[in-house]
Amino acid sequence: xxxxxxxxxxxxxxxxxxxxxxxxxxxxxxxxxxxxxxxxxxxxxxxxxxxxxxxxxxxxxxxxxxxxxxxxxxxxxxxxxxxxxxxxxxxxxxxxxxxxxxxxxxxxxxxxxxxxxxxxxxxxxxxxxxxxxxxxxxxxxxxxxxxxxxxxxxxxxxxxxxxxxxxxxxxxxxxxxxxxxxxxxxxxxxxxxxxxxxxxxxxxxxxxxxxxxxxxxxxxxxxxxxxxxxxxxxxxxxxxxxxxxxxxxxxxxxxxxxxxxxxxxxxxxxxxxxxxxxxxxxxxxxxxxxxxxxxxxxxxxxxxxxxxxxxxxxxxxxxxxxxxxxxxxxxxxxxxxxxxxxxxxxxxxxxxxxxxxxxxxxxxxxxxxxx
Amino acid sequence: xxxxxxxxxxxxxxxxxxxxxxxxxxxxxxxxxxxxxxxxxxxxxxxxxxxxxxxxxxxxxxxxxxxxxxxxxxxxxxxxxxxxxxxxxxxxxxxxxxxxxxxxxxxxxxxxxxxxxxxxxxxxxxxxxxxxxxxxxxxxxxxxxxxxxxxxxxxxxxxxxxxxxxxxxxxxxxxxxxxxxxxxxxxxxxxxxxxxxxxxxxxxxxxxxxxxxxxxxxxxxxxxxxxxxxxxxxxxxxxxxxxxxxxxxxxxxxxxxxxxxxxxxxxxxxxxxxxxxxxxxxxxxxxxxxxxxxxxxxxxxxxxxxxxxxxxxxxxxxxxxxxxxxxxxxxxxxxxxxxxxxxxxxxxxxxxxxxxxxxxxxxxxxxx
Amino acid sequence: xxxxxxxxxxxxxxxxxxxxxxxxxxxxxxxxxxxxxxxxxxxxxxxxxxxxxxxxxxxxxxxxxxxxxxxxxxxxxxxxxxxxxxxxxxxxxxxxxxxxxxxxxxxxxxxxxxxxxxxxxxxxxxxxxxxxxxxxxxxxxxxxxxxxxxxxxxxxxxxxxxxxxxxxxxxxxxxxxxxxxxxxxxxxxxxxxxxxxxxxxxxxxxxxxxxxxxxxxxxxxxxxxxxxxxxxxxxxxxxxxxx
Numbered sequence: 006x007x008x009x010x011x012x013x014x015x016x017x018x019x020x021x022x023x024x025x026x027x028x029x030x031x032x033x034x035x036x037x038x039x040x041x042x043x044x045x046x047x048x049x050x051x052x053x054x055x056x057x058x059x060x061x062x063x064x065x066x067x068x069x070x071x072x073x074x075x076x077x078x079x080x081x082x083x084x085x086x087x088x089x090x091x092x093x094x095x096x097x098x099x100x101x102x103x104x105x106x107x108x109x110x111x112x113x114x115x116x117x118x119x120x121x122x123x124x125x126x127x128x129x130x131x132x133x134x135x136x137x138x139x140x141x142x143x144x145x146x147x148x149x150x151x152x153x154x155x156x157x158x159x160x161x162x163x164x165x166x167x168x169x170x171x172x173x174x175x176x177x178x179x180x181x182x183x184x185x186x187x188x189x190x191x192x193x194x195x196x197x198x199x200x201x202x203x204x205x206x207x208x209x210x211x212x213x214x215x216x217x218x219x220x221x222x223x224x225x226x227x228x229x230x231x232x233x234x235x236x237x238x239x240x241x242x243x244x245x246x247x248x249x250x251x252x253x254x255x256x257x258x259x260x261x262x263x264x265x266x267x268x269x270x271x272x273x274x275x276x277x278x279x280x281x282x283x284x285x286x287x288x289x290x291x292x293x294x295x296x297x298x299x300x301x302x303x304x305x306x307x308x309x310x311x312x313x314x315x316x317x318x319x320x321x322x323x324x325x326x327x328x329x330x331x332x333x334x335x336x337x338x339x340x341x342x343x344x345x346x347x348x349x350x351x352x353x354x355x356x357x358x359x360x361x362x363x364x365x366x367x368x369x370x371x372x373x374x375x376x
Numbered sequence: 377x378x379x380x381x382x383x384x385x386x387x388x389x390x391x392x393x394x395x396x397x398x399x400x401x402x403x404x405x406x407x408x409x410x411x412x413x414x415x416x417x418x419x420x421x422x423x424x425x426x427x428x429x430x431x432x433x434x435x436x437x438x439x440x441x442x443x444x445x446x447x448x449x450x451x452x453x454x455x456x457x458x459x460x461x462x463x464x465x466x467x468x469x470x471x472x473x474x475x476x477x478x479x480x481x482x483x484x485x486x487x488x489x490x491x492x493x494x495x496x497x498x499x500x501x502x503x504x505x506x507x508x509x510x511x512x513x514x515x516x517x518x519x520x521x522x523x524x525x526x527x528x529x530x531x532x533x534x535x536x537x538x539x540x541x542x543x544x545x546x547x548x549x550x551x552x553x554x555x556x557x558x559x560x561x562x563x564x565x566x567x568x569x570x571x572x573x574x575x576x577x578x579x580x581x582x583x584x585x586x587x588x589x590x591x592x593x594x595x596x597x598x599x600x601x602x603x604x605x606x607x608x609x610x611x612x613x614x615x616x617x618x619x620x621x622x623x624x625x626x627x628x629x630x631x632x633x634x635x636x637x638x639x640x641x642x643x644x645x646x647x648x649x650x651x652x653x654x655x656x657x658x659x660x661x662x663x664x665x666x667x668x669x670x671x672x673x674x675x676x677x678x679x680x681x682x683x684x685x686x687x688x689x690x691x692x693x694x695x696x697x698x699x700x701x702x703x704x705x706x707x708x709x710x711x712x713x714x715x716x717x718x719x720x721x722x723x724x725x726x727x728x729x730x731x732x733x734x735x736x737x738x739x740x741x742x743x744x
Numbered sequence: 745x746x747x748x749x750x751x752x753x754x755x756x757x758x759x760x761x762x763x764x765x766x767x768x769x770x771x772x773x774x775x776x777x778x779x780x781x782x783x784x785x786x787x788x789x790x791x792x793x794x795x796x797x798x799x800x801x802x803x804x805x806x807x808x809x810x811x812x813x814x815x816x817x818x819x820x821x822x823x824x825x826x827x828x829x830x831x832x833x834x835x836x837x838x839x840x841x842x843x844x845x846x847x848x849x850x851x852x853x854x855x856x857x858x859x860x861x862x863x864x865x866x867x868x869x870x871x872x873x874x875x876x877x878x879x880x881x882x883x884x885x886x887x888x889x890x891x892x893x894x895x896x897x898x899x900x901x902x903x904x905x906x907x908x909x910x911x912x913x914x915x916x917x918x919x920x921x922x923x924x925x926x927x928x929x930x931x932x933x934x935x936x937x938x939x940x941x942x943x944x945x946x947x948x949x950x951x952x953x954x955x956x957x958x959x960x961x962x963x964x965x966x967x968x969x970x971x972x973x974x975x976x977x978x979x980x981x982x983x984x985x986x987x
Contacts, residue, residue: 096716128549168515171494315423321414
């Protein structure tokens with residue numbers, strides 16, 4: 006037991022002398038918290054439209070004006086032909102083309118209907134879909150309000166359904182509320198998983214582990230000696246993260262702070278176990294990093310950080326539930342944004358505890374001093 | 377020349393001995409392609425909705441059936457109590473709610489107007505907008521059902537064409553992004569580590585005393601990773617074509633040429649990093665964790681660049697992956713030729729020359 | 745102190761260590777020699793409690809290598825050429841760490857480390873990082889740290905690799921002092937002149953012990969003028985190439 010004290014003292018000394026780790030501890034959270042939420046904005050706005058107007062009539066002008074004033078679209082260039090507009094799309098200057106055929110206004114009155122051509126850069130299928138949908142809505146709205154239609158429209162036989170809409174917890178639907186809690190999780194994941202694995206394997210590579218093996222230091226003392234310092238660092242970084250979130254974004258946990266910290270504690274233990282596990286399967290720092298990176302990428306993508314879990318197919322959702330990151334991202338968002346309480350999140354705690362047991366148990370079983 | 381080959385062969389031995397890293401190197405793109413192609417989607421589906429139906433009449437029931445039948449929604453609960461909604465949100469059980477007032481049907485037919493309320497869980501902003509759109513559309517449809525004659529006599533019909541992607545394949549956007557990401561990170565990291573490891577172990581000095589010019593040492597280190605990355609790149613293309621049904625619309629040789637250029641850019645970056653660091657740990661942390669963020673964000677494949685604050689857009693210009701992403705999109709997905717991408721190619725080439733030059737100059741002066 | 749009988753370590757069909765038997769007395773300086781790949785390191789690892797033998801028996805400081813590995817570790821010291829001290833800790837910090845880990849009490853720790861620093865003349869360097877010390881100092885410090893907790897036996901794995909002859913002499917002076925105070929020394933080395941400093945030596949070839957005696961007896965036995973010669977005659981016939 007006493008040996009643990011000495012080990013911890015040594016580990017802390019070594020870590021605090023390592024400038025890289027210090028930079029990671031302080032610089033990284035700040036940078037990530039500032040950059041990621043600002044960058045992660047998935048809204049579809051500023052859609053660039055290239056209008057090819059073959060008609061130049063009052064109606065076509067009105068339509069174009071309406072599109073311009075909708076706020077979603079920006080006009081690029083004034084292409085005289087479809088081919089020119091296509092070139093604009095090729096150069097990524099335009100996202101969609103609206104082609105108004107010649108004789109548009111005249112034919113609309115004469116024949117009762119007219120087609121409008123919308124061509125969308127569909128490489129980003131969802132952006133295209135949304136852009137086209139917006140445009141469609143603007144056009145439909147324009148359609149309904151054309152003088153002729155307003156004059157001749159038959160009143161509806163039965164009523165109209167109005168919709169009021171409220172957005173809870175995030176009235177202006179700003180992305181940063183969604184992203185900031187997730188970034189906090191990312192920070193803990195990087196420290197708990199990456200750095201721990203790297204640190205332990207480094208000792209393996211240099212050979213200092215042999216020296217430890219010869220001493221009376223027990224297996225569990227060594228492991229704890231490696232995990233505890235990073236656990237402490239993780240909690241410090243988490244706190245720094247919360248402070249930065251508040252100072253820069255004004256986001257503070259609506260729910261119980263202690264509850265949040267409880268989850269952070271358990272989550273860190275899970276990730277530390279994972280880092281330990283990785284270290285038992287790596288022989289070099291390069292390997293450890295790459296393995297950790299591999300899993301980190303999978304975890305981040307599957308955790309609901311960038312995309313919604315609900316949208317995933319069934320098998321993917323199951324995979325997602327099997328990673329601790331998913332659960333903590335969920336809980337983090339729940340406690341910080343919605344103020345969820347103990348009753349609502351206690352099940353997630355159980356999951357996180359299970360992960361902790363599995364990862365750490367497996368890692369310790371793997372790690373042998375003597376063979 | 378023959379000596380150089382010997383050297384290169386030694387480097388290849390090093391690389392192939394580390395089977396785990398090789399596995400990850402080729403496994404990463406596979407995993408990403410599978411995930412992006414099949415699991416991840418920016419579409420919003422399977423939205424868990426709660427309906428608080430205070431009216432329980434034939435109209436609300438019909439609307440609820442529509443919701444049940446829709447692939448976009450999963451009806452979690454039908455409740456009576458408004459307060460249940462907040463708890464459900466906090467539990468994470470549902471992400472939106474639709475509330476019908478009592479007398480829904482009566483008001484609709486009698487007064488001609490009735491109001492429903494939609495509440496969304498704003499912790500996921502994506503949901504909010506999409507839910508309103510979907511529900512509005514559904515309610516609009518129901519309205520139409522009730523009023524079959526309320527149609528505008530003069531109709532503008534919007535005909536939409538999907539360019540480059542008639543099938544609406546959602547994976548298209550990700551493939552160039554994955555390419556840029558993987559090549560940039562893997563290449564940079566492995567090259568930088570390879571050089572730093574020799575420095576750390578002290579074998580670098582042995583190499584430098586040999587009759588080799590220092591330049592050749594670096595080249596020999598970089599070549600295996602150049603070839604491996606090309607192999608990786610080929611793997612990604614094959615996966616995209618055969619697993620994701622994303623075809624290469626443009627010229628394959630051009631694509632390869634551009635990719636080779638990009639790989640060299642990344643190698644140069646790796647060499648530059650190895651000059652600046654003296655331990656493997658630092659090199660790895662810098663190139664993997666440090667590069668990950670810029671690669672993910674500043675290429676613009678996950679989040680549109682136009683949405684980001686101006687300073688970010690400026691910064692993205694110095695990230696090589698961003699230019700490469702544009703080139704791959706243009707050549708592979710749009711089938712465009714060199715005339716469309718010469719500007720981007722020039723930028724990449726310029727960056728490569730700069731990085732390589734810096735790396736070599738630094739290498740010579742840092743022979744401690 | 746060390747009793748070893750038919751100790752064997754087998755990896756599949758390969759016998760790294762094949763039925764070695766020997767005894768080491770308390771206070772002896774025992775040289776454990778052999779070519780690279782002969783099995784020295786493997787044997788030493790078994791004796792240090794780092795690895796389980798496949799068969800045979802051994803006790804170190806009276807403790808069984810199968811069942812009492814933790815006790816063995818408590819009572820031995822170890823120093824390897826590859827590594828012994830943490831480069832990014834200071835001299836003082838290294839001493840405190842190892843002393844503490846081996847259970848040296850706080851007061852003892854303080855007194856002994858002051859003594860040690862004075863004896864080695866490292867007063868100026870006490871608060872400097874070990875990484876900055878010249879190799880010779882490092883080796884001497886490492887040895888002192890290895891015996892800091894007054895173990896019964898200290899295992900030295902090629903401790904004088906790479907140091908100049910003067911420092912090597914000083915190092916062996918320290919070893920003699922330690923032996924005189926009752927610590928048993930188990931040392932492996934490639935320097936044949938150092939073999940002469942030992943009370944007895946053993947030479948391993950291809951996993952077995954081919955010679956075990958005091959240096960001068962061996963020289964007589966093999967009609968050799970130096971230990972170099974003795975070694976050469978024995979190792980020449982080795983089947984195993986160096987690793």
